Amino acid sequence: MTSLKKMIGASTFAVMAATGAAQADKLTFYCSAQEDWCQLMANSFQDATGIDVAMTRKSSGETFAQIKAESANPKGDVWWGGTGDPHLQAAEEGLTAEYISPMRDQLHPWAISQAESAGNKTIGIYSGALGYGFNTDLLAANGLPEPTSWADLTKPEYKGHVQMANPNSSGTAYTTLATMMQLFGEDEGFKFMKKLHSNVNQYTKSGSAPIKAAGRGENTIGIVFMHDAVKQAVSGFPVKVVAPAEGTGYEIGSMSIIDGARNMEEAKKFYDWALSAEAQNLALEVNAFQVPSNKGAKTSQSAPDMSSIKLIDYDFKTYGSSDTRKRLLKKWDDEVSVLPQ
């Protein structure tokens, strides 16, 4: 009886081993960039390695919420794209795994410092500077001068013409808030936000909504990441992009491996591949105007020229931490959002 059971056990094991070998490697890929970019990354990685990729695209906030909800039994392997804050948050909460890629020496310093500030649980894959864009037709129709700086946006003539997202709901708007703190200091920064508040016609929920509204002629000036504004202009909408004269903050789009990933080896393969110049060059094919983190990767001609933009030394560690975030958001809620417009 025992030998029979052993035989059965052995044969099942053999069958299992055989099917295991026959089964193709696979990777569950959570993507928070734009749809066509995600699609291209998934297909290209599949072509390059033969690993089956199952890709799901959701915004970075949605993906974060999902990874958190799934943390007891993780379903995803790697999370690529989307603004850095949720990746940092995930690292802080231990939802993502530490990994040091051999590709690191090919990256820009800002990408590596992003990794170091999160205990190597995330890494920068692209960056984009904050700025704003305006609808040239509407500006002309209202007889307004072209704004060139942050301070311009607080001038009374732009009343009801500026739109930004609500920092409570959008990472882009939180970056704006944090940028003002670092650019002007906390007191002056909040003074700026208050003055800006009286010109704002709507705090949108989603980060890129202000510039989309501007593209459709529903709004004049939208405070967004400059690559989002460029995308509107390239799509054919009458939008002009502005790099504010005082200097500006930026985001670092990030990538993390999910803690407890079922396909850890494949996730690491993807991680290394996504940091390579050839993978990052794929952005050019899908009109993504961010600046890639690999020094050897090409940047689109239409992308905002980072060398001509005055970038502040953005402190991701401080402003990405949940304590600072909660404090600033509460202050903004209590002191800015309640003011009459």
Place this chain on the structure above:
Amino acid sequence: MRPLVSERTAHPVLIFWIIAGWVGFFLLPWYGVEDFFTFEWLIDGYPFDTDYAPAAFLIGQGEKLWLAPALLGLLLPLLALGRRRTEPLYAKLLILSGTVGFGWMILQGFTIGIRGWNFDWARAMFGDLGDRQFGMGYGALICASAFLFLLTQGIAARGAINGDVFVLSAIGGVIVIVTAFVFFPIAKMLTAAFITEDGGYSAGVFASKFFDDRLWGLGCLSGGRCGVAWNSLFLAVLVGLITTVLGLIFALVVTRSGFRFKKGLRALTVLPIITPPFVIGLALILLFGLSGSVTVFFADVFGVQPTRWLYGLPGILIAQTLAFTPIAFLVLIGVVEGVSPSMEEAAQTLRASKWQVFKTVSLPLMRPGLANAFLLGFIESMADFGNPLVLGGNYDVLSTEIFFAIVGAQYDQGKAAVLAMVLLFFTLGAFYAQRFWLGKKSYTTVSGKGDSGVHPHMPRALSLPVLAIAMIWAGFTAVVYAMIFYGSVVELWGVNNNLTFKHYVTAFSFRLEEGGIRWSGAAWDSFWTTLKIAAIAAPLTAIVGLITAYLLTRQSFAGKNAFEFGTMLSFAIPGTVIGVSYILAFNVPPIEITGTGIILVVSFIFRNMPVGVRAGIASMSQLDKSLDESSLTLGANSWQTFRRIILPLLRPAILAALVYSFVRAMTAISAVIFLVSAEYDMATSYIIGRVENNDYGLAIAYSTTLIFVMLTVVAVMQLIVGRTEIGRRMTQSRTNV
């Protein structure tokens, strides 16, 4: 008739469930198997491989020994075979086996999970388990159902609800699935409201989040901004009222006027319900936004400055009214048709004027319909997420706040849970207000007695304004839809108006190749998935909904109110909360279904079931109970009565439930966004991805295609289900005098 049944000692239903239990335990894989229906597992080591083994084989190999006690529940009912139903032992045996089996399944399912013991106390008591288990599979599912229905048969044998096995089993079944797929996930989510930052529980956290000024502030009375809760409430009441009135108007025009283009009107009123989210909002922006064609036209003609008036309450109100009037219409049409003409004729014979008849007879008899229509409009508005997102401006409502509390920069699940509770409180309040208004009156108008009257037309004083409003609203809807179609055939909506079909080509191109058609368009994958999921979910939703409605209107049992509350709950909760709570609850054993198509189907069933319930209740409260009673007296059992008498009279309700659940499954977004996976992507989440990426043309082309597909499906369903034939004279001439 009962004595006949109880005399028999062979019980076919009992035998069926005993066999089912044994099949589940001895033949089917106990744990979840990926790609079950490819049946590859049959040749892949079944029945010994622990991944695919049935419970009996697992225990036989010394694995998962904690499953063994369930066997007791399978053996006990064997002793009941051959006994009479009236014997006390029969009932006792079945109740015992059902309770032991079902209870044990739940106990072991929750205490032993993917990392061994789920609770620290269990580890402390029994030591490390050194083993683990995954989500339940078909074996466990069927076995659990067998235990459940053995239990209900036992209870029936004891004489509860006249010993009616069908009714008791239906109640038991609905309670279990509603508990599993509504209460359980929602409870899991709502506990987040009490969790402090360091992971402990505290009521103080809840209080501080609940009594927030941003939620309850009354600033708008003094020129400032009101709290989110008041915003939502005000909007929902408005939408509920307007949609009910408009729905009634359309129902009256279709059933009680000489209006010629009823079919066209019917189609037009159904259009908004089959429109994917965002599309109506985008069309309204193009018409009335700052640069919208209507706004610009008026600004030019009257020389005024265009404004952003659309963004805020007006925009959401218009969009929601457009979107939810059809729901009110669907509920009301059945009720308006069902009002007995005999009563109206009786009133006329007694010399009441047409207006008096309408006001004192017809309208009061429509009360259940009006109340249900208002309730649905109210709840839909509360839970709506797409329209406020696009058109909300600075008018914040609960549903969007909940979404961004979860996915926004705050990551505050506790806040989301508190907001969800407030929302739930409002919807339940509306629910009870509706019950209070209906009271205990009888609205029965369809009885077994012959009723061959014909509906009188509306009084003239009423019909003129009603027709006018219907025409204006229909015209408005038509313009909005013309805009949408136009948007799908221009290069770039609002900027470059050259006509093109390229969006359709990108989305839906296909090539004929050797061996069949190659679906090369970008949208096909999500399109087929959506169609498949919706087609599976719709009939299941209708079945569950109507059975529930039958139990609620036709049976009385202890805890009926709580039962009704439970079935309405999932509808009252915004999709976002459902989405996240489903991930929290169903990502781990015993029910592990995230990333599958099943979770989508299940979420649709329980989200849309309340509409089936409401429509069913509204129609059923019009059917006289004497119909059932005469059927029962003639020897039919309650299942036969349900199938032969009630079901055929319920065709409008069935159609409403089927149509509604099908189209909602194809157009829902907020819950789906968390539940889609790589393999099961849905059309709406794909469309939103395109909107985010500026591909308005493609998004709208896809939406337009969906609209046409759903129109076709709805028409086909209408054909298959058919119309209720309530014996009424077909001649309209007499009342036209």
